[in-house]
Amino acid sequence: MKALVFSKIGEVKIADVADPRIENEKDAVVKITATSICGTDLHMVRGTMAGMRPGTVLGHEAVGIVESVGDEVKNFKIGDRVVVCSTIACGECEFCQAEDYSCCDNANPKGPEAGTAFFGGPELTGPFNGLQAERARIPYADFVLVAVPATVSDEDALLTSDIFPTGYMAAEMGDIKPGDTVAVFGCGPVGQMAIASAKLMGASKVFAIDTIADRLAQASQQGALTINYSQIDPVKTLKSLTNGFGPDCCIDAVGVDAQAAHSGPAKPGMLENIANTIDQKMMAPHSVGSGDQWRQGDAPSQVLMWCVEAVRKSGVVSIVGVYPPQAKFFPIGLAMSKALTMRAANCSHFKYVPKLLKMVEEGKFRPSEILSKVERFGDAVECYKHFDKREPGWIKVELLPGQKAAAAK
Ligand SMILES: NC(=O)c1ccc[n+]([C@@H]2O[C@H](COP(=O)([O-])OP(=O)(O)OC[C@H]3O[C@@H](n4cnc5c(N)ncnc54)[C@H](O)[C@@H]3O)[C@@H](O)[C@H]2O)c1
Ligand SMILES: [Zn+2]
Ligand SMILES: [Zn+2]
Numbered sequence: 001m002k003a004l005v006f007s008k009i010g011e012v013k014i015a016d017v018a019d020p021r022i023e024n025e026k027d028a029v030v031k032i033t034a035t036s037i038c039g040t041d042l043h044m045v046r047g048t049m050a051g052m053r054p055g056t057v058l059g060h061e062a063v064g065i066v067e068s069v070g071d072e073v074k075n076f077k078i079g080d081r082v083v084v085c086s087t088i089a090c091g092e093c094e095f096c097q098a099e100d101y102s103c104c105d106n107a108n109p110k111g112p113e114a115g116t117a118f119f120g121g122p123e124l125t126g127p128f129n130g131l132q133a134e135r136a137r138i139p140y141a142d143f144v145l146v147a148v149p150a151t152v153s154d155e156d157a158l159l160t161s162d163i164f165p166t167g168y169m170a171a172e173m174g175d176i177k178p179g180d181t182v183a184v185f186g187c188g189p190v191g192q193m194a195i196a197s198a199k200l201m202g203a204s205k206v207f208a209i210d211t212i213a214d215r216l217a218q219a220s221q222q223g224a225l226t227i228n229y230s231q232i233d234p235v236k237t238l239k240s241l242t243n244g245f246g247p248d249c250c251i252d253a254v255g256v257d258a259q260a261a262h263s264g265p266a267k268p269g270m271l272e273n274i275a276n277t278i279d280q281k282m283m284a285p286h287s288v289g290s291g292d293q294w295r296q297g298d299a300p301s302q303v304l305m306w307c308v309e310a311v312r313k314s315g316v317v318s319i320v321g322v323y324p325p326q327a328k329f330f331p332i333g334l335a336m337s338k339a340l341t342m343r344a345a346n347c348s349h350f351k352y353v354p355k356l357l358k359m360v361e362e363g364k365f366r367p368s369e370i371l372s373k374v375e376r377f378g379d380a381v382e383c384y385k386h387f388d389k390r391e392p393g394w395i396k397v398e399l400l401p402g403q404k405a406a407a408a409k
Pocket of ligand 2 (some may be wrong): 037061126
């Protein structure tokens with residue numbers, strides 16, 4: 001079958017790979033009917049999430065149809081339409097019982113301390129082949145697949161595979177109560193879902209920080225007040241818009257590939273530049289090259305710093321932007337002296353996906369509103385390049401397999 005594989009840092013390609021098969025009685029094989037590209041995939045191709053095994057199929061967001069099931073799969077049968085949760089969990093260990101699925105003790109073959117198991121990730125996450133393929137093997141199918149209600153579209157289900165639950169979890173970890181003020185750093189797909197979720201939870205004001213015009217415009221369309229960090233200082237602006245206090249909650253929806261301000265008052269000085277360079281080298285010692293393609297973040301801990309500086313005293317910083325295990329810089333002194341609460345996690349998808357699909361079914365929210373491109377799977381490599389460069393219009397890309405025509409939105 002055809003699949004999108006990681007070949008080396010700075011290179012993905014479509015390749016012929018072996019068809020997946022049932023390897024364990026709890027497995028299912030799913031024929032993928034739609035998949036999408038995520039900011040997490042970009043960290044891996046840029047090399048800021050290291051340790052990818054060449055030949056690994058990328059991708060962890062998909063909807064599809066169950067094609068075969070192992071004897072121990074109880075909840076699914078051939079022909080069921082399903083959304084695939086990005087993270088893999090056994091459903092039975094102590095952590096899964098507590099709905100901390102991203103902490104599952106059994107799913108990761110590298111052991112209980114190795115971290116979250118997910119599709120299409122680096123060596124330490126399994127590794128498991130991903131979902132940007134014609135078919136995928138789904139381990140622990142009963143706790144990784146969720147049935148899609150008949151009235152929910154493939155597009156809405158696809159965005160509930162990862163980014164909607166992640167944005168929702170970010171808002172939930174932020175302890176947002178009606179009337180709260182919330183700042184969301186990063187207006188990529190995850191940031192957009194965090195903005196929507198903060199509003200669903202009753203935030204009175206949501207501030208959205210980025211520097212890419214169409215992403216800020218999308219945030220503004222959702223009712224957020226936007227801050228372009230290359231034009232104005234985000235920390236000072238957030239303070240001045242919240243009576244000098246700072247927002248009740250700051251959400252990091254950027255992660256390790258954060259870029260410093262390259263113009264305006266927030267542009268780093270010489271000493272900060274040196275610190276950023278050290279920080280960057282610790283994260284990704286092997287640069288991919290020059291130019292705009294696969295450009296690594298030049299200030300990996302910039303957003304963490306802004307979140308801690310901007311949030312009100314005794315407020316909450318909620319981190320869903322991804323950082324690799326070697327990330328070591330966090331402004332702990334300031335956080336401590338401001339009495340902050342900090343939460344950070346990979347999404348426990350299976351906890352959220354059923355609930356969020358129900359919200360979609362009831363018409364409370366349509367995550368597919370942020371889908372900006374629908375393209376052929378055969379063009380996936382080009383799509384990766386456009387999304388990586390954050391080109392106008394490339395906020396979220398759905399890839400359709402086979403000959404299905406691209407119905408650009
Ligand atoms: N925790 C989880 O389970 C989980 C799940 C999905 C994605 N993620 C992570 O969430 C993050 C966002 O994903 P995405 O798909 O939206 O990625 P993306 O790359 O499309 O979006 C990141 C956005 O951050 C902006 N940005 C860069 N530097 C910034 C700064 N200093 N201040 C404010 N904004 C800045 C970029 O311009 C971009 O719009 C990634 O780190 C991804 O790995 C985490
Ligand atoms: Zn994702
Ligand atoms: Zn488990």
